[in-house]
Amino acid sequence: MNTRNTIHHLGLIMDGNGRWGEAQGKGRISGYAQGAIALHNIIISAPLLGIRTIIAFAFSRDNWKRDVNEVETILSVITRFVRRSATVMIENGIRFRWIGETDKLPNSMLTTLNSTSEITKSGSKMTLCLCINYSARAEMAHAVKNAVLSPPISDKNLMSSVAKKLYWPEMPNIDLIIRTSGEKRLSDFCCWNSQYAKIHFTDTLWPDFSIEELSDIIKMYNSVSEDDSKIK
Ligand code: FPP
Numbered sequence: 547m548n549t550r551n552t553i554h555h556l557g558l559i560m561d562g563n564g565r566w567g568e569a570q571g572k573g574r575i576s577g578y579a580q581g582a583i584a585l586h587n588i589i590i591s592a593p594l595l596g597i598r599t600i601i602a603f604a605f606s607r608d609n610w611k612r613d614v615n616e617v618e619t620i621l622s623v624i625t626r627f628v629r630r631s632a633t634v635m636i637e638n639g640i641r642f643r644w645i646g647e648t649d650k651l652p653n654s655m656l657t658t659l660n661s662t663s664e665i666t667k668s669g670s671k672m673t674l675c676l677c678i679n680y681s682a683r684a685e686m687a688h689a690v691k692n693a694v695l696s697p698p699i700s701d702k703n704l705m706s707s708v709a710k711k712l713y714w715p716e717m718p719n720i721d722l723i724i725r726t727s728g729e730k731r732l733s734d735f736c737c738w739n740s741q742y743a744k745i746h747f748t749d750t751l752w753p754d755f756s757i758e759e760l761s762d763i764i765k766m767y768n769s770v771s772e773d774d775s776k777i778k
Pocket of ligand 1: 585
């Protein structure tokens, strides 16, 4: 099929890990380790689908309200994922980065996140950005506060001044957000860069989400864009 690739920046809301673990009879916590395997498989193959950036919601500021054991498990699964994937990311030209607040995150986790960002920084095939201890509202508040602390802003420059103070100012616009597990909401995921994003909801629980399903979803959006461009 000779469709134009329109999905370069993909947002992932990886929901349904706990329910997957429960459904397997192994408890909620087991779902997170399986979710990490699913993400690993996606990032290895995503560049072949034309994806240049993946931004994935790994831990929201709301997640602190969960049971303390579950919080510790999620943070340690994320840390292990980043540490263990570093070599594969380097081999596959994947640059790692993360956005979010540093407060309350363990120092050992921050060290892993920052050192992996550093050693993968020359990756040029794709960027994987994890949102950790992240809230879109907190990001906007942070950006507005820092923009107004700068020299006076004219109305004309207001948007660009705020954009420059986001956690990742150069982040490309998100083309498509996929949320797994049947939940149909955005839950404080990146809003500034989702201005024109398409949103796709699938009932698949995140640990079962595969590169085949991603490929089918991308083909569907590419063929819709192809039809749109024929009409215009
Ligand atoms: C919600 O699932 C998802 C999260 C809290 C994000 C954490 C995701 C992972 C650990 C998957 C792998 C990601 C990385 C970065 C290694 P949920 O627990 O709310 O599931 P539920 O809706 O079934 O309760």
